Amino acid sequence: MKTPKRWAIPVTVLLLGALAAPAQLDEAQVYFSVSTDKPVRPGETARVQVRAQGVDKLQFRLYRVNDPEKFFLKLDDPHRFGAEASPRPEVALTPLERFAAWKNRLRTRVRNVARRQFTGENRSAIRAKYLTPKQAPAAAGTPGAAVQGSEYAAIPLLNPQQVLRVWEQPVKSRRRWESVVVPVEVERAGLYVVEATDGKKQAYTVISATELVIVSKSQAGQVQVRVVKREDGAPVAGAALTVAVAGRGGEPSRAKTDADGFALVVPERMEDGQLLLMARHEGDFAVATKGSWGFNRAERELRGYVYTDRPVYRPGHTVHVKSILRLASMKGFEVQRGEAQIEIQDSDGESVLRKSLPLNEMGTAAADFVVPAEAPLGYYSVEVKTGEDSVSGGFHVEEYRKPDYEVRVTPRETRVEMEKENVLTLRARYYYGEPVAGAKLTWAVHRNRYWVPWYDMDDLSESGEEQDEYYGGEQVAEGEGRLNENGEFVLPYTAPRTETDQRYRVEARVTDESGREITGAGSFVATRGEFFVHAQAAQWLTKPGQNARIDVETRGYDGVFVPNVGFRAELVRYEWGRRERQTVLASSAGTTGGGGRGGGGVRAAG
Known part of the structure; x- marks a missing residue:
């Protein structure tokens, strides 16, 4: 360098x-x-x-x-x-x-x-x-x-x-x-x-x-600065202030604080960048920076709120739109006067309403819009403009249809061991009882890591139908098919062996003859074995050379303790960030008793 x-x-x-x-x-x-x-x-x-x-x-x-x-x-x-x-720009040198x-x-x-x-x-x-x-x-x-x-x-x-x-x-x-x-x-x-x-x-x-502290506030080309003592917050009078935009060059703006430590600086140039605020007083020096967003704002900015009487409408309904407009300045808010232009665009980006509206003495304007019967569904945007400034809002147009049928996914087993086949039945029926025979089907399998519900062993007794917290995860399989005459599709699936237990979520999308798609889902758990092991140190702190006891439990996934299971406890030094297996410092063997509980001890090195 x-x-x-x-x-x-x-x-x-x-x-x-x-x-x-x-x-x-x-x-x-x-x-x-x-x-x-x-x-x-x-x-x-x-x-x-x-x-x-x-x-x-x-x-x-x-x-x-x-x-x-x-x-x-x-x-x-x-x-x-x-x-x-x-890099410095190249400049031709004189002789x-x-x-x-x-x-x-x-x-x-x-x-x-x-x-x-x-x-x-x-x-x-x-x-x-x-x-x-x-x-x-x-x-x-x-x-x-x-x-x-x-x-x-x-x-x-x-x-x-x-x-x-x-x-x-x-x-x-x-x-x-x-x-x-x-x-x-x-x-x-x-x-x-x-x-x-x-x-x-x-x-x-x-x-x-420094003993100085700089406090600042900027708006519309002005910077209000106060200089105080760091120790007690007392104002510093007569401090020399320098305000400039960092890296822009040129002559900076200067001012002095009054008896209360305040100074109003109005720079001649308004540029984007970081404002550099520097203060000197009796040999002391302090510096601070401030973003120029508030500094470069217009002296008066349009602020407002656009809203409708309802958030959602159906085709044929009348939308009542209202806007409230104000001008924000250093002194506060002023009522916007004159006229405003309103434009409504549909979900395809096409303009469906454009007109001028007079603003009343409160700076508000209102308009009505009738949604056409064949209007596209989706989000409609509303923009209200005065000059070059604007405020916006919006509403939705939707056509509700009650579902004609439902889709269910039911696993034969809510828990299976990995590499063993589970069979899931994907079923669609109209609400009046008839099957959705011959409907087109697409299905996908997602999986998430499964954590044993240690405090709620009733988790696995569910019917296997989808729960909200099981959405998402990695997609591992997908396919297509058609429902039989009974409105069913049988899907065999074998979960591969992984390092951790997994919850598999099967999602089915059924499309009937009218082209309407309804979705349903179900889930099951794939485990590495018939039981799991829970180990915990009897105490969190152990002296070097002292025997550290480990409590061990072996339980089935139905919550029942599994007796007489042999185990081996190892003491390993843990270092954050290392993925490879750590060195085993001590180990011991043991067996859970008739109640599925046991313990062992490992001695921490002195």
Whole structure:
């Protein structure tokens, strides 16, 4: 990663959320990032979160930003920096600029040749000797520390005159998804940049130490700002405010807070983007961002509500539509005057009503619409417009038909063992008793994992007809057919063996001669065996070396205990995220008694 020049480094700040500029991931999977989650008060210790992979320790460098306002105005995004930089547009250089660039390259080559004659430690000693006492860096680990040793010499300081502290710290966490907290003390109010490097790459974050808090509200080209003290919420009078759209350039808007800490800022330009709010007062600095959605709204916006007397109508019914319109402004709501245009579109998107309506003194308008007898069914949209603005609503047109027949799916067994056949009967009958003979049938089988109803063993005694909670799941089979003269279809189905018990849901769709489709469903459970095992630790906490008791029960799926079943209990260390089988630490064997209950003990290693 190429290191940018000193003051032009593209870094940003965390205002209210986490901020990080990660070192990029390379072929060796070396990665690290740093972030902060909130501002701190001067004298407090900031918590820098470090996430690292493939690196055990990092060198940290703390810099103080001399001009925070200029720092933020140069950023394209105040919440992102360091990892990416926008390419600069190519500009043709003048002859004078080309000559200056040649001189700079020549001077750099000469300087590098001279620097290579000395080691990194010698160069640090030479700089310390010739710098003034005010510029001379202090010992490592203290404010103003310089980089010591050659391990990190490939990454020079961003700005030696602004560095406050340099130190090394281990960053290896116990688990790769965990972060390490690096405490950083900041004594004075201001903006600080934290740089982390492993000698090849860098990552950055920002620490804001301030006693100020910025509270803001934006609407229709105006931003209302209040600056208060973080400690007690007291207003800050005379604070200098700067408001700009991040990354847009140009001259920002400025104002000062009054005696109550308030200031109204009206920027000359209204652009999309993040509003950057900065406050200065007696050497203190605070910054916040705000979305420009409310800022870029019109001074007066149309608001309204469109509704009908009923949500659903049948063909031939009369729809009564009413709308209430208001203009939203900084002062509140105003009544909309004049006329409004109403348009109703059917479910096919065709316009079925379009007319102008006068608005009364309350800003309301009403219209009636008779649904044609042959109108398409579905959702009808209603739009009411004044000028370019509009509000909308809608209603449904439906034609209800009572079902002529019902469809049922009945399994022969509500529970079967896997790899054993179950037979399901798909039956359709008219409500007056006759079968729906010869009707077309399509069926599908879905499955979900089945969990033993430990507290409700009556679950399996149901008739097998579909319950609401069994909808959905993975589709595993489908087919077509026709009902016989008795309105029935026999479907044999064998559940394959899986690692867990499954509930199978069979859905049948029957279409009669009139083309009407009715759906029915039923379900059954496929289990891995005739009984299941429930094991639970007798106590949740056990001392190392102490015997941990495990209570075991064996029960059939009908709820009856199964006696005299042998079992083996194993103690395994659990590590989150690992899918492969863990190492067995201890084990014991046992048998459930005549009542289907038993127990065993395993000793936790000391």
